[in-house]
Amino acid sequence: MIRRREILALPLLGVVPRAIAQNFHCGILVVGAGGAGLAAALEASAYSDSVVLIEKESFIGGDTLYSGGFFNAPNTEFQNRKGIKDSEEFYLQQITRSANGRGNPKVQTKLAKEAANTLNWLRKNGVTFGDEIYQIYGSGYRRSHKPVTALGSSYVQNLAAACLKNGVSIRTSTRLESFEVLPNQRGFRVTISSKGVSSVITSRALILCAGGFANNPELIRRYVPNLNFKYSDSRGTGEVLQRAIEAGVQVENMDAVECIPEGSILSKYSARLYAMAPGTVFINEDGERFVDEAATRKTISEALIKQGAKRCWTIVDIRSVKRLDKSQQKNLYRAYFAGQVWKNDTLEALCKDINVPFEKVKVSFEQVDPRHRPSVAPFWAVRMYPWIHYTLGGISINEQAECLNKFGIPIPGLYAAGQITGSVHGENRLGGNGLTDAFTFGRIAGKNAARWIKEN
Known part of the structure; x- marks a missing residue:
């Protein structure tokens, strides 16, 4: 006990x-x-x-x-302080669109209606949330709340x-x-x-x-x-x-089944860069951007699986790294010093490190919304492998x-x-x-x- x-x-x-x-x-x-x-x-x-x-x-x-600790809720005081407009109705629209006709509509409606109440219930029971609001990988909108410490x-x-x-x-x-x-x-x-x-x-x-x-x-x-x-x-x-x-x-x-682009099974450290969307670019060993990083998790996992034996990478810049909490940054640097993550001061040098063609990567980067394109040195890269994450x-x-x-x-x-x-x-x-x-x-x-x- x-x-x-x-x-x-x-x-x-x-x-x-x-x-x-x-x-x-x-x-x-x-x-x-x-x-x-x-x-x-x-x-x-x-x-x-x-x-x-x-x-x-x-x-x-x-x-x-x-878990990474991210909790979705619409129309919260945290969002309001950031000027983020959201509503139960919009949240529900995204849930049902993502479900694609599956699941129970009444259950989905209940989730959208009660999410903010649950956030407040968690706070009353001791969970302290940070002020930052995130749009994480596959979330579709900036409504992910995260505890200040310990995820x-x-x-x-x-x-x-x-x-x-x-x-x-x-x-x-x-x-x-x-x-x-x-x-x-x-x-x-x-x-x-x-x-x-x-x-x-x-x-x-x-x-x-x-x-x-x-x-x-x-x-x-x-x-x-x-x-x-x-x-x-x-x-x-x-x-x-x-x-x-x-x-x-x-x-x-x-x-x-939901799959995610995790790191190698051989790595001792969980170096997750893909979760900090927008701000990530997914490329394969040919330097091609093979999926829209803002797509649903289902779309991203299917695109990753279709790459087959090709090596695939997540590339971000220092801004995405700074958005990680201290424990995640610690794991990232541990993986870097262990030779399992790559970092360099220029995108061209990083491409050389991971053996992908820089000219093609440049073309791929031009496809990314300039507001979210990695552009501030240093640049980071981590390998992506499909893992079964959630049923x-x-x-x-x-x-x-x-x-x-x-x-x-x-x-x-x-x-x-x-x-x-x-x-x-x-x-x-x-x-x-x-x-x-x-x-x-x-x-x-x-x-x-x-x-x-x-x-x-």
């Missing part, structure tokens, strides 16, 4: 869990202690004094812990501390093995295991927040057979999603975060939030919407689970 004083040691903390007794009962059981699970547990604990949060890893945070771990530390203050029991190294719906809306019978010992929990409500399946090659081959590369920066392995399918939950959009398919939910059965009817007391769901993003996710989705529907799931218990 995690204690309040241990939260400050995240993310390096390895926690020795306490075993859960046989035939243990709780009001609300939350599975998965990433962003969605922490939000669900915290919101549920405001209405219920019997909330248990389990996590299969020895530490909490999930993919949120390793993704800022959310994890603050929400976990708030959970413990509210009496949430957090159990790490505890894996869900199976669950079944009890008759007459009496709740759920959940089999879990910890250190090889199995236990049974009964709960009145169950919230599934265990992430997607980006790091499960078997499931990727099953649902996306044409995707023939294997690297992933996600921790999602999809076993809870599989257990939900076995329990009769409906799924959708399972063939939709867009999963459990079908409604706007109340209720899980639907195969007939599209809500399953009483069963909720889901975050990457385990498939009703939000459709065929493409806007950059920065992953955390917005996780925290927003985590909150909704937690509140509605507690309400359902009181009413039933």
Whole structure:
């Protein structure tokens, strides 16, 4: 079990869990202690004094812990101070256009409507956001907010501390093995295991927040057979999603997978330059700009995959580097001194360093909007490889975060939030919407689970 004083040691903390007794009962059981699970547990604990949060890893945070921390929300006070005009309606238009007819329109509308409220909820629970507003890779607009420090771990530390203050029991190294719906809306019978010992929990409500399946090659081959590369920066392995399918939950959009242009699997350092769009240029080894950097993530990943064996690069100037936070800049310079990132005072010299034709790169740069064209020395370059980043398919939910059965009817007391769901993003996710989705529907799931218990 995690204690309040241990939260400050995240993310390096390895926690020795306490075993859960046989035939243990709780009001609300939350599975998965990433962003969605922490939000669900915290919101549920405001209405219920019997909330248990389990996590299969020895530490909490999930993919949120390793994220860049960008959170999309429209029409916020941060945007207003910068003179950025935005609205829920425009945000929703971009979400639905990006989804391309997939997903649940009511769920997408709920996301757009509640995003700013969730941002304020995060602030009330200790997350401090910087004044800068970003348009990141694949986001489509300047509405991405970021914590001042610690990026993704800022959310994890603050929400976990708030959970413990509210009496949430957090159990790490505890894996869900199976669950079944009890008759007459009496709740759920959940089999879990910890250190090889199995236990049974009964709960009145169950919230599934265990992430997607980006790091499960078997499931990727099953649902996306044409995707023939294997690297992933996600921790999602999809076993809870599989257990939900076995329990009769409906799924959708399972063939939709998001890939990103990450660095080499051999690099010890995460040197990400592609995320700071606009201001990046994507070129191949022939010096050709092979995609519009402001396109959707789906379009960019497809264009990168089409390059096949060709070496591909992200090129930026010092302005983009200065927009990185201190930890990201530190990793970038470490990668540079390790010979895994390239920097030079002129674009021509940089092209020579990475062995691409300068004359063709000049032509490619002329295609870029002059306002966003890299032009201030020094110039930086990093290799791009396609990685599986995020699975867009999963459990079908409604706007109340209720899980639907195969007939599209809500399953009483069963909720889901975050990457385990498939009703939000459709065929493409806007950059920065992953955390917005996780925290927003985590909150909704937690509140509605507690309400359902009181009413039933």
